[in-house]
Amino acid sequence: MSRLVDAPSRAEAPGERPVTMACVTPETLADKVLTAADAAFSTAGLDTGVLPETTSVERPRNPEHGDYASNLSLQVAKRVGRPPREVAELIAARLREVPGVAGVDVAGPGFLNIRLAADATGVIAGQVVAAGDAYGHNDSMAGHRLNLEFVSANPVGPVHIGSVRWAAVGDALARVLRASGADVATEYYFNDAGVQIDHFTASLLAAAKGEPTPENGYVGGYITDLARQVVADHPGVLESPDASEVFRTEGIALMFAEIRESLARFGVHFDVYFNEKDLHDRGELDAALQRLRDQGRVFEADGATWLRTTDFGDDKDRVLRKSDGQWTYFAADCAYYLDKRQRGFDRVVIMLGADHHGYIGRMRAMAACFGDDPQTHLEILIGQMVNLLRDGEPVKMSKRAGTFVTLDDLVEAIGADAGRYALARYSSDSTIDLDLDLWTKASSENPVYYVQYAYSRISSLLRNAAELGLSRGDDYDASLLSHPRESDLLKQLAEFPAVVAAAAELREPHRIARYAEDLAGTYHRFYEACRVLPRGDDEFTATGAARLWAVEATRVVLANALGLLGVSAPEKM
Structure with a gap:
């Protein structure tokens, strides 16, 4: 359950008795419903053991049905042998006595429709302002230590649009997990060993010599650029007997430096950049093989060394070392997983593209072969494709990359903010058709503009207030925030910690984006209905001051939501 940061809702002046307001949020109200049910059941001689440890309340679609609704009575009625409405009436009687609750009605088959007192809702504005950057943080993931790997594009070309999606989603997920109390290390796995590096090296050499691209080689202007840079940095390299090794080492270094710079321009920085080559150099593949042997999961056949992953549901056993003595990519995956676990991470989370769906079974089986519980220690997230459109047509391939659209192409087309927001706004398991024309519009049609404009509009209002000396x-007085639009705004602010906690638990940072858009819309409706600053010589009233608290609270939450997505909150637009 998320925890709100405690904050005084009213400052205590010297000699003044503090005023305590009962703040009711969705989380605290749900606790109050359970407490009321426990008390009601005890009085009525009903079994309190049937009550769940936690429950939830929801905002009804129709405001006439109250501020929040609970179906707890429907959940437990059969277990206590009473009609749901009768159970609901018992709970409602107790709940009506709770401070901050203005009324409770029993509706339909046994729903509890709950109305809150204005001050119980209004005090949330003070709590949000007091918490500031920390508002929305919760401890729902406290005690979890996660290694979150994403992007991990091969160092044989620029970051392409498919990996860009994971850059946006992965970085946002890391922020959300940390805001929910998890200890998270973000990691980029750098595949600098294997056949693809051989092809990359041969492509650079061919480009430097002005020869055709070799079979299975890489094409595009970036290959030519890298080859020229290697030659410029190492004059005479083409005549050197070590030319191939120089192009391999320098080419990889240059390409990876470019990848890191592109990610940095996108606002993505990793805690760890891990080289696959280090696994080989440090003998970690041999160590992993021995660990698997000790578990009794390794066998020899056809001159090769195999892992019996079929024992744990894989569709076939996997080769670790081929008959020619070469390690397989899967062997490196095993060593890398073991390395993470030995670094103390209790959960290894890996984000992969749609073409890696078949990877899940073998990786889960591999974790089990090490003696781990795949349900606990390994989590693989699969993301779908991204299609870029302009004027309703697919965007042409990058001039520089030659075969795909790159991260730099996206940033150049719509900017880092719009790019991050657009890619993190949708569930990762859905394909995105990303319309570049939409994401460059300065209008409410553009979701990121809509949210950032709300923040900018609030900043402008607060500047105007300061200029007027207000x-x-x-x-x-929290009870002054009683207008329906004020109530809508305050209730939405109160939900933010639960939204963050849900986004972390479900690995769905898009929930933050959708929440921010809803909050922006709610604020715009509040602003149109509730005057904050006085007109002309009108007096600035206590109601206006209370509304300034609500406005400032909205500014805080919008900034925090955008921050979790790695998107800026502009003061002016």
Whole structure:
């Protein structure tokens, strides 16, 4: 359950008795419903053991049905042998006595429709402002230590649009997990060993010599650029007997430096950049093989060394070392997984593209072969494709990359903010048709503009208030925030910690984007209905001051939501 950061809702002046307001949020209200049910059941002689450890409340679609609704009575009625409405009436009677609850009605087959007192809702504005950057943080993932690997594009070309999606989603997920109390290390696995590096090296050499691209080689202007840079940095390299090794080493270094720079321009920085080659150099593949042998999962056949992954549901056993003595990619995967676990991570999370769906079974079986529980220690997230459109047509391939659209192409087309928001806004298991024309519009049709404009509009209002010498003061009367639009805004602010916790638990940072858009819309409706600053010579009232608290709270939450997505909150637009 998420925890709100405690904060005083009213400052205590010297000699003044503090005023305590009961703040009711979805989380605390759900606790109050359970507490009321426990008390009601005890009084009625009903078994309190049938009550769940946790419950939830939801905002009904129709505001006339109250501020929140609970179906707890329907969940437990059969277990206590009473009609749901009768159970609901018992709980409602207790719940009506709770401070901050203005009324409770029993509706339909046994729903509890709950109305809150204005001050119970309004006090949330003070808590949000007091918490500031920390508002939305919760401890739902406390105690979890996760290694989150994403992007991990091969160093044989620029980051392409498929990997860019993981850059946006992965970085946002890391932020959301940390905000929910998890200890998270982000990691980029750098495949600098294997056949693809041989093809990359041969392609650079051919480009430097002005020869045709070799079979299975890489094409594009970036290959020519890299080859020229290697030659410029190492004059005479083409006549050197070590030319191939120089192009391999320098080409990889240059390409990876470019990848890191592109990611940095996109606002993505990793805690760890891990080289596959280090696994080989440090003998970690041999160590992993021995660990698997000790577990009794390795066998020899046809001159090769195999892992019996079929024992744990894989569709076939996997080769670790081929008959010619060469390690397989799967062997490196095993060593890399073991390395992460030995670094103390209790959960290894790997984000992969749609073409890696078949990877899940073998990796889960591999974890089991090490003696781990795949359900606990390994998590693989699969993301779908991204299609870029302009004028309704697919965007042409990158001039520089030659075969695909790159991260730099996307940033150049719509900017880092729009790119990150657009890619993180949708569930990862859905394909995105990303319309570049839409994401460059300065209008409410553009989701990121819509949210950033709300933040900018609030910043402008607060600047105007300061210029007029108006302040919200050190405290406010929360009961003054009783207009329906104010209530809508405050209830939405109260939900933010639960949204963050859900996004972390479900690995769905797109929930933050959708919440931010809903909040922006709710704020715009509040602004149109509730005047904050006085007109002309009108007096600035206590209601205006209270509304300034709500406005500032909205600014805080919008900034925090955008921050979790790695998107800026502009003061002016």
